[in-house]
Amino acid sequence: QSNVTIYGIVDTGFIKKSGHDVEMGENVNNRLGFRGVEDLGSGMKATFELEHRFDLNNGTQKGKTAAGKDREFDGAANVGLKGDAWGAVRLGRVNELTTETIRKFDPFYQYGVGAMLEGNQRSPRIDNTIRYDSPNWSGFHFGASYSLGGNTDSESIDGYMVDVKDAGADNDGYGIMLGYDNGPLALVGNWSRLADSKDSSVWNLGAAYRFGPAKVELVYQQTKDKGWANGEQADWQKVGSWNNGRVVNEYQGVDELKEKQWLLGLEWKLGPGRLNASAQWMEVEASGGQHVSDKDIYKYAIGYTYDLSKRTAIYGNVAYTDYDDKEVAAVYGDTDDGTYGVQVGITHKF
Amino acid sequence: QSNVTIYGIVDTGFIKKSGHDVEMGENVNNRLGFRGVEDLGSGMKATFELEHRFDLNNGTQKGKTAAGKDREFDGAANVGLKGDAWGAVRLGRVNELTTETIRKFDPFYQYGVGAMLEGNQRSPRIDNTIRYDSPNWSGFHFGASYSLGGNTDSESIDGYMVDVKDAGADNDGYGIMLGYDNGPLALVGNWSRLADSKDSSVWNLGAAYRFGPAKVELVYQQTKDKGWANGEQADWQKVGSWNNGRVVNEYQGVDELKEKQWLLGLEWKLGPGRLNASAQWMEVEASGGQHVSDKDIYKYAIGYTYDLSKRTAIYGNVAYTDYDDKEVAAVYGDTDDGTYGVQVGITHKF
Amino acid sequence: QSNVTIYGIVDTGFIKKSGHDVEMGENVNNRLGFRGVEDLGSGMKATFELEHRFDLNNGTQKGKTAAGKDREFDGAANVGLKGDAWGAVRLGRVNELTTETIRKFDPFYQYGVGAMLEGNQRSPRIDNTIRYDSPNWSGFHFGASYSLGGNTDSESIDGYMVDVKDAGADNDGYGIMLGYDNGPLALVGNWSRLADSKDSSVWNLGAAYRFGPAKVELVYQQTKDKGWANGEQADWQKVGSWNNGRVVNEYQGVDELKEKQWLLGLEWKLGPGRLNASAQWMEVEASGGQHVSDKDIYKYAIGYTYDLSKRTAIYGNVAYTDYDDKEVAAVYGDTDDGTYGVQVGITHKF
Incomplete structure (x- = not known):
């Protein structure tokens, strides 16, 4: 038990x-x-993590593999070794470096209605991965990860990988992160490619500056999305694909989406809680297909989190997203070209 | 851990x-x-509950949503706030008030072969719910709950809700409970409507009187079942529906079942355990369809639970149910117009 | 918590x-x-076990019932009573006796690339079982188990049991184990029949002798596999069955496989860890169908486990399996008539 x-x-x-x-x-x-x-x-440790993720409102598990299996431990499933001198290595299902580090520069931490616009290649956790994290040298630290793609050996190819291979989307995944966090300044840079993503890729830069009770954040992220990630094809690229009863195949025939996005954020300790605000702009360029075009997305969010204790808080968040049209809104899971979101709720940590 | x-x-x-x-x-x-x-x-507390339910005999999860997802936490998944002065509020998946409170007046607690006949609108736990429970004032207490039905907005309707909406079965859920429990006397009254149940409803009254080692209980419950509950259509109403390889669509075309049921119960502390006994009568009225008719069900149950400790017990229960015919037996999951059940087993709490 | x-x-x-x-x-x-x-x-205890099994690399559950349900507790789900004088009884999902006891005579414990060739009737855990284990009398001990097959009553037959019954494969399961383990010598003998296995059966004998840092092991096991186990038909017997995209129905029309296998094993405490090695021979006889024939399988394995602590180890294992041909290799999940396997990894216990 004590273990x-x-x-x-x-x-x-x-x-x-x-x-x-x-x-x-x-x-x-x-x-x-x-x-x-x-x-x-001798400064060595063994570590493990196993983490369920679920929908509290109906008690169902979250997460599914490309092969259609539910994930019991969607949040983490890994074992590792850690050395004071050389850092940490973990094997299994781990946080993806790019998502883990850049979300710290979003005042909403990529959660809820106010979240940073999530590129189509975002995958907060990844499978079949070996991940290394360096020690912290006066604020400097780095990390790297390598992920195996699905098995494509013709003698024993994984069922779901047949389509992936036919689409030329089978590749191993990589990630590299460089960071600095010391005193008022925090910086991070990432480059990553998800496994079985048709060589899609993401890179980003984040910067934050703290002064008094406030923190100002700036993020730039660029995503090259070829319509595949972790062995699954994106809805926007599927022929006649459906989402909640509506056909969303307006991007049929498009080969690649390029997303360039900027986020400016503010976190401000105000009273017994924290005020969060952000403004974002994303440019989406589609290439291939009949619908080649550039679309813009603007998003504005503000929220307040009131701490009842260190472990329990109530919150309220409001956001408005302005899409160029419904077509691009559908790619990001929304239905209107002007989408608002309001939420109130409670968070309890244990 | 201590949390x-x-x-x-x-x-x-x-x-x-x-x-x-x-x-x-x-x-x-x-x-x-x-x-x-x-x-x-200041007399305030934060609370949470997460509870797996499963079949011990093969290790499988219990519970499935109307959308077909397995429930990891079928038993409970909620977070809440509690105040000494004003009671408790919980959000998420919680016990349904009507089931939680009336089963206390069944000597078999609606468990096993001796259980109270379960109306077709019984749902021991419900999703997407905000539930309030009052403090206890010298035995008086009350509760109320509100449950959101599935999303039916035409822009984003949940897949499984299309059929529910077409059937006019989409509605929010409600529950209200009034109770008294002090000295020898316990009383409860409930009214509830499940979400996405085509405005079906249940109300009941329970009374118990304790004297010496014995408790005598009386329950009356009335259910108006329109063939839907929690977004799922009842087997008895489906066209050509199957249960374990047998067609059970004798009620095809019937719009509504009305169940009126009485239960008389006895719990008697006898030796190192407890004798439980109950006698029940349910009247089922079908309206609509060709098979309009009234059917009667009588059930008699007796059992003994032998306590090996406060946490561990062995038990034996016997019950006999007398249905008017096989047609109505099928609605309650039985195959014969005279159904007996015998069980022996062990219960261990931890 | 303390419970x-x-x-x-x-x-x-x-x-x-x-x-x-x-x-x-x-x-x-x-x-x-x-x-x-x-x-x-009074020397009596109540016991329980609930054990998740999963794939660490993607966080998914392991195990599925014949009815297609995922197993939340694939590893164990049982409750029992234990008496110092008379032994232990458990009810629910438990370790199958034959697998539990014979794997102790395989230096690789039937794990990983070096594992003992697993007969087609191997089932490490079984459902719906009552299992008895005797106390240990100076090294002598025995066990017995009885497992209920799926419900085949014509009034309520379990869906998946229709095919099982049509194939005449419905039967209850049994197991019996006799063991001795004292000083340098360990011996075990088992006979078992899985539930809903068309009366397939397994028996085996294991012997081990310890001297100094070494242990030498010998196993003989004979399996009569009629193509069914725990209500599921074996892939080798299915018409046009697929495994990872390849048809593996070469054994179509074959009624029964008879497996006779020998294993010679060595475990040697060497330095800060343990050297494991084994050599095996299995003879497979097919009867019925056009492809009646005898096939031989030889397997050689060697590995080293290096202990970082009592709870954490790293390991490397190598094995080579020589099948008579690809046809028989497919029955055991391999693709080549000469199959090698290499693995390195880490184990952490908590």
Whole structure:
């Protein structure tokens, strides 16, 4: 028992979005985890993490593999070794470096209605990965990861990989991160490619400056999305694909989307809580197909989190997203060219 | 770790029912849960519950949403706030008030072969719910709940809600409970409507009187079942529906079943355990369709639970159910117009 | 909390097998479990076990019932009573006796690339079972189990049992084990029949002798496989069955496979770890169909496990399997008549 720590987050509330009824939904992602550290002596440790992710409102698991299997431990499933001198290596399902590090520069941490626009190549956790994290040298640190793609050996090819291979979308994944965080300044830069993504890629830069109770953040991210990620084809590229009963194949025939996005953020400790605000602009360029065009997306969000204790808070967030048209809104899961979102709720950590 | 309490129940044994081979099965429902309470000061607390439900005999999860997803936490998944002065509010998946409170007036607690006849609108736990429970004032207490139905906005309608909406079965859910429990007397009254149930409803009254080692209980419950509950159509109403290889569509074309039921119960502390007994009568009225008719169901059950400790017990239960005919037996999951059930087993709480 | 012990194993690494890309995979099976013991007094105890099994590399559950349900607790789900004088009885999902006891005579414990050739009737855990284990009398001990098959009552037959019954494959399961383990010598003998296996059966004998840092092991096992186990038909017998995109129905029309296998094993405490090695021979006789024939399989394996602590180890294993031809290799999940396997990885227990 003493070898295992149980931890988690429960969060829910009410969300009203354009084109949706009032629904219950989360801000911070719900989770229940088990982790432990064993001291091996000589500055060495063994570590593990196993983390359920779920929808609190109906008790269902979150996450599914490309092969269609539910993920029991969507949040983390890994074992590793850690050395004071050389850093940490983990094997299994881990946080993806690009998402893990850049979301710290979004005041909404990529959660809830106010979240940073999520590129189509975002994958917060990745499978079949070996990940290295360096120690922290006066604020400098770096990380790297390598992910195996699905098995494509013709003698034993994984069922779902037949389509992936036919589409030329089978590739291993990579990630590299360089960071600095010391005193008032934090900086990060990432480059990554998801496994079985047809060589899609993401790179980004984040910068934050703290002064008094405030923090100002700036993010630039560029995504080259070829319509595949982790062995699954994007809805926007599928022929006659459906989302909640509506056909969303307006991008049929398009080979690649290029997303360039800027985010300016503010976190401000105000009273017994924190005011968060952000302004974003994303440019989406489609190439291939009949619908080649550039589209713009603007998003503005503001919210306040009121701390009842260190572990429990209530929050309210509001956001408005201005899409060029419904066609591009559909790619990002929205139904209207002007989409608002409002949410109130409670977060409890344990 | 200190923030989380792990608890649960494991129960299994052997069950022989008419029309079935001997099978392994439970009495008290199997569960493994995680819960916690955080003291926020000033008489306020934050709470959470996450509870797996499963079949002990093969290790599989129990529960599925109308959308077909397995429930990881079928038993509970909620977060809440609690005040000494004003009661408790919980958000997420919670116990349904009508089931939670009336089952206390069934000596078999609606478990196992001796259980109270379960109306077709019974749903022990409900999703997407905000539930309030009052403090206890000298035995008086009340509760209320509000449940959101599935999303039916035409822009983003949930896949499974298309059929529900076409059937006019989309509605939000409500529940209200008034209770008194003090000294020898306990009383409860409920009214509830499940979400996406075509405005079906249930109301009931329960009364119990304790004297010496015995408790006598009386329940009246009335259910108006329009063939839908929690976004799912009842088997009895489906065209050509199947249950375990047999067509059970005798009620095809029937619009509504009205169930009126009485239960008289006895719990008697006898020796190192407890004798339980009950007698029931349910009248089922079908309206609409060609098969309009009234049917009667009588059920008699007796059992003994022998306590090995406060946490562990062995039990034996016997029940006989007399249905008017096989047609109505099928609606309640039985195959014969006279159905007996016998079970022996073990329950362990942790 | 004090009533529950959390335990588990996390293990992963890299595996390269003939006909497969490099993949991440386990040696010791990954698990997360909850168990407890309650002292009932007079030498009596109540016990329970609930154990998740999963793939660490993508966080998905392992195990599926014949009815197609995922197993939340694939590793164990049972409740029991234990008496100092008379032994232990458990009910639910438990370890199958034949597998549990014979794997102790395989230096690789039937894990990873070096594992003992697993007969087609191997089922490490079984459902709907009552299992008895005797106390240990100076090294002598025995066990027995009885498993209920699926429900075949014509009034309520389980959906998946229709095919099982039509094939005449419905039967209850049995197991019996006799063992001795004292001083340098360990012996075991088993006979078992899985439920719904068309009366297939397995028997085996194991012997081990310890001297100094070494242990030498010998196993003989004979399997009569009629193409069914736990209500599921074997791939080798299915008409036009597929495995990872390849038809593997070469054994179509064959009624029964008879497997006779020998294993000679060595475990040697060498330096800070353990050297494991084994040599095996299996003879497969097919009867019925056009492809009646005898096939031979030879397998050689060697590995070293280096202990970083009592709970954490790294390992490397190599094995080579020589099949008579590809046809018989397919029955055992391999693609080549000469199949090698190499793996390195890490195991952490908690």
